[in-house]
Amino acid sequence: MRYTQFTDDQVSQMLSTIGVDSIDALLSTIPEQLRFKERLDIPAGLSELELLRDVGTLAARNRNCNDLVCFLGCGAYDHFIPAVVDEMAGQSEFLTAYTPYQAEASQGVLQLFYEFQTMICMLTGMEVANASLYEAASAAAEAVIMAAAATRRTQAIVAQSAHPDTRRVLETYCRAREIEIVPVAAPNGVVDQQALREALSDKAAAVVVQSPNFFGCVERLDEIVPAIHQHGALAIVATDPIAGGLLKTPGEFDVDIVVGEGQALGVPLQYGGPYLGLMAGREKFLRKMPGRVVGATTDADGRRAFCLALQTREQHIKRERATSNICTNQGLLAARAAVYMAAMGRSGIGQVASRCFDKAHYAAAEIAKLDGYELRFDAPFFKEFVIRTTRGVRAALGSCRERGILGGVSLVRFDDQLGDCFSVAVTEKRTKAEIDNLIVALDAA
Numbered sequence: 001m002r003y004t005q006f007t008d009d010q011v012s013q014m015l016s017t018i019g020v021d022s023i024d025a026l027l028s029t030i031p032e033q034l035r036f037k038e039r040l041d042i043p044a045g046l047s048e049l050e051l052l053r054d055v056g057t058l059a060a061r062n063r064n065c066n067d068l069v070c071f072l073g074c075g076a077y078d079h080f081i082p083a084v085v086d087e088m089a090g091q092s093e094f095l096t097a098y099t100p101y102q103a104e105a106s107q108g109v110l111q112l113f114y115e116f117q118t119m120i121c122m123l124t125g126m127e128v129a130n131a132s133l134y135e136a137a138s139a140a141a142e143a144v145i146m147a148a149a150a151t152r153r154t155q156a157i158v159a160q161s162a163h164p165d166t167r168r169v170l171e172t173y174c175r176a177r178e179i180e181i182v183p184v185a186a187p188n189g190v191v192d193q194q195a196l197r198e199a200l201s202d203k204a205a206a207v208v209v210q211s212p213n214f215f216g217c218v219e220r221l222d223e224i225v226p227a228i229h230q231h232g233a234l235a236i237v238a239t240d241p242i243a244g245g246l247l248k249t250p251g252e253f254d255v256d257i258v259v260g261e262g263q264a265l266g267v268p269l270q271y272g273g274p275y276l277g278l279m280a281g282r283e284k285f286l287r288k289m290p291g292r293v294v295g296a297t298t299d300a301d302g303r304r305a306f307c308l309a310l311q312t313r314e315q316h317i318k319r320e321r322a323t324s325n326i327c328t329n330q331g332l333l334a335a336r337a338a339v340y341m342a343a344m345g346r347s348g349i350g351q352v353a354s355r356c357f358d359k360a361h362y363a364a365a366e367i368a369k370l371d372g373y374e375l376r377f378d379a380p381f382f383k384e385f386v387i388r389t390t391r392g393v394r395a396a397l398g399s400c401r402e403r404g405i406l407g408g409v410s411l412v413r414f415d416d417q418l419g420d421c422f423s424v425a426v427t428e429k430r431t432k433a434e435i436d437n438l439i440v441a442l443d444a445a
Contacts, residue, residue: 125251
């Protein structure tokens with residue numbers, strides 16, 4: 001009876017309460033020609049034992065990154081998650097059904113978000129951070145809206161080396177806000193700086209650049225950001241927080257707003273989500289920042305305390321004129337990220353970043369030695385790179401799959417001009433033996 005939705009007696013009682021005597025009478029307002037009157041072609045009901053066995057068989061057909069060696073990337077990465085993250089984030093004090101809307105009632109939750117903000121500032125080199133957003137793409141869109149509100153301009157220049165999903169979300173958000181999107185090409189894996197300079201004008205509210213970008217390449221922020229500021233626009237950089245353990249932070253390049261995907265900070269792959277949006281910026285833009293900002297203060301007895309210093313719930317008053325309609329944060333995943341960053345520390349994240357860098361460059365060099373494979377771009381990269389092959393992407397990745405390896409992501413789904421390319425991401429989890437097996441699999445295609 002556990003899986004039986006309603007008994008006949010319950011159905012009769014509900015119909016009687018409504019005031020009809022049958023299901024047909026309940027549906028009488030639906031035209032006859034639109035009503036399906038045949039019996040549904042579905043199997044007979046199962047017992048609980050049969051159902052659990054059937055579901056278990058279906059579940060066993062899934063093969064995740066514990067079963068396969070993962071070199072997938074494009075925004076979601078198979079990083080190691082210390083056991084302490086699951087243990088701490090799984091405590092009942094943090095593991096709630098939803099992000100608490102009245103977090104000020106709990107000093108523990110507020111302190112957790114405060115520490116999260118502090119560590120995000122350290123990783124990005126920025127002055128302030130919010131308590132998280134939903135994921136990277138919408139965080140980038142919120143940053144553009146924030147820049148438009150701060151500059152009172154209506155144009156956003158977006159590098160085509162940014163993640164295609166981010167660019168699509170930007171187009172959707174900005175269309176509703178009547179912000180014009182101006183794309184700038186990245187033919188060599190990084191933004192074309194000459195094209196960027198030509199696109200810049202006094203209409204530009206912001207320029208969105210990703211570094212490391214969708215192709216894994218590191219952009220020349222030292223050259224790009226000054227050009228942006230010369231035209232009075234804000235520099236928005238989407239970044240991988242792990243890269244902050246090895247590369248110069250965006251803050252060191254005088255970037256105005258930093259966004260990113262926090263999945264690498266202790267969040268499992270989870271079939272693509274939910275993920276964790278990051279946002280940090282200069283203090284002068286604080287009052288334009290969406291979401292929540294937790295601050296430290298003292299209580300009536302002079303003890304250290306935490307409170308919601310700012311939250312953009314101005315939509316209750318301003319409605320469609322509000323800078324943002326986001327009034328919450330990705331609480332549970334921000335908790336995981338806070339525990340991860342605290343457990344790893346500056347040196348730990350630095351070691352992760354260095355191992356990603358070293359292993360990725362070893363893999364790239366070995367793949368490029370194979371006949372029919374070459375690096376698509378010459379630009380410096382962090383932990384991800386693009387390979388062009390004359391052997392066929394499907395054949396190459398299929399050969400990997402036969403050997404229990406997820407060898408990379410075919411890029412044709414993102415760009416038809418990259419039909420002969422696939423991206424490879426190498427995290428600290430990958431061993432030399434696994435990378436060597438990848439080389440063998442690709443060579444066998």
